[in-house]
Amino acid sequence: MRRILVTGHVLGGFLVLFSLAFALPLGWSLQVGDGAHRGFAYAAGAAVTVGVLLWTMTRRVGRELQARDGALLVVACWVSATLVSTIPFLAELPHLSFTDAFFEAMSGLTTTGSTVLSGLDSLPQSLNIWRHALQWFGGMGIIVLAVAVLPLLGVGGMQLYKAETPGPIKEGKLTPRIAQTAKYLWLLYASLTVLCMLSLRAAGLSWFESVCHAFSTLALGGFSTRDASISGFESPLVEGIMIVFMMIAVLNFATHFSALRQRSLRVYWRDVEAFSVIAVILFSCLLLGTFLYWQGVYPSFEESLRHASFNVVSLATSSGFMSDDYAQWPLFASMWLMLLATVGSSAGSTGGGIKMIRAIILVRQAGHELLRLMHPRAVRPLLVGGQVIEQRVILAVLGFMLLWGVTTTVLVFAMLATGLDFVTAVTVVVACVNNLGPGLGAHGPASNYQALSDVQTWMMAFAMLAGRLELLTFFVVLTPAFWRK
Secondary structure, three states, X not given: OHHHHHHHHHHHHHHHHHHHHHHHHHHHHHHHOOOOHHHHHHHHHHHHHHHHHHHHHOOOOOOOOOHHHHHHHHHHHHHHHHHHHHHHHHHHOOOOOHHHHHHHHHHHHOOOOOOOOOOHHHOOHHHHHHHHHHHHHXXXXXXXXXXOOHHHHOOOOHHHHHHHOOOOOOOOOOOOOHHHHHHHHHHHHHHHHHHHHHHHHHOOOOHHHHHHHHHHHHOOOOOOOOOOHHHHOOOHHHHHHHHHHHHHHOOOHHHHHHHHHXXXXXXXXXXXXXXXHHHHHHHHHHHHHHHHHHOOOOOOHHHHHHHHHHHXXXXXXXXXXXXXXXXXXXXXXXXXXXXXXXHOOOOOOOOOOOOHHHHHHHHHHHHHHHHHHHOOOOOXXXXXXXXXXXXXXXXXXXXXXXXXXXXXXXXXXXXXXXXXOHHHXXXXXXXXXXXXXXXXXXXXXXXXXXXXXXXXXXXXHHHHHHHHOXXXXXXXXXXHHHHOO
């Protein structure tokens, strides 16, 4: 009970802070006069009211956050923020059910990019701004933003930082204080967003579309203001700008910070994960560009390479934008893209999936096991980028991969049981667990998730949240041992 009270106390403060997020779409609505301002005002009021009540009711709790509290608070904050974020959708789109509104908000905050909405081109501008702002807040993690101000609430933030940040190695800090670390990361994130926005504006997009797509590009979210996604712009320049910023966002932000601090690009060369991500993406661009031209999908190699490059970068970074309907490509190409979505992102980036560092550790560990069979007495530490990987990290990676496989398998069979065909079920689950967005089949890049039943929609919302919190943080809260003293 005391754990719940401590969590409720900090959650109340978080909700009050989260109410400030509605200022952007509210102000935008009032400026352009699209009539959607009431929904954002209601949502901000609800967040403040619930937050103040929670804070007041639990103000006598004086215990510091523990590791278990951090995991519970992360899950509670994501769910609470999603619930509050549904209010503008319900207020401005009367035809939308609560299930679909929750799915849309969860897709935004988890940067998945799956949508149940059609007619995006005609949505009120402020509602589109809100969809993309959700992705921007979720990109680096709402909780990482919160830990920058948690000292003001009287609690430490390291437990939250470890619970929310992606990747298996979370002990290192860029600065001595975790709040300072979060502030520096968000400053870098915001600066890159502004730079992306100005670049898209210079490429010919309106301020509205530049802001929206800058938000979703740096968050690797995949939401767009158009039903046709990026293909609606028909602009190689826009695609090129987004490729550059998606590649920046898919790398570890701690690596960016170190490169800026040392004023050297050698930091990226020394980062084995960053090198692997870039190498895999570049190889895949060339591979699929050549394959599509060989298969006659496009009339020239240049056009094949253009569409292959954009869609490879988009899916490998788990963004989910499209410059063409890759579901119509030969199956090898579209399935290769889905594979990239599971491993193409760096830990500490805004991307989803299992993260490249885990794939590297698994490959190196497999090599060690083969070596052990040939030389049983050999003692060699597992090295990644010159760093010794501790046994506990290896076991954590193996445990994560087992949980990832079990979660994906169970959800695939559950979706099959509800009537989806095999290709659609597999790719939709992979897309949601890895926070990618579009799958293949009935819910491919040229369509959306509107046709899902309520049961299917809730399962995929569950998959998005579990995947965004990297499974372990999410599932540990559901174990009986977590609630024992």
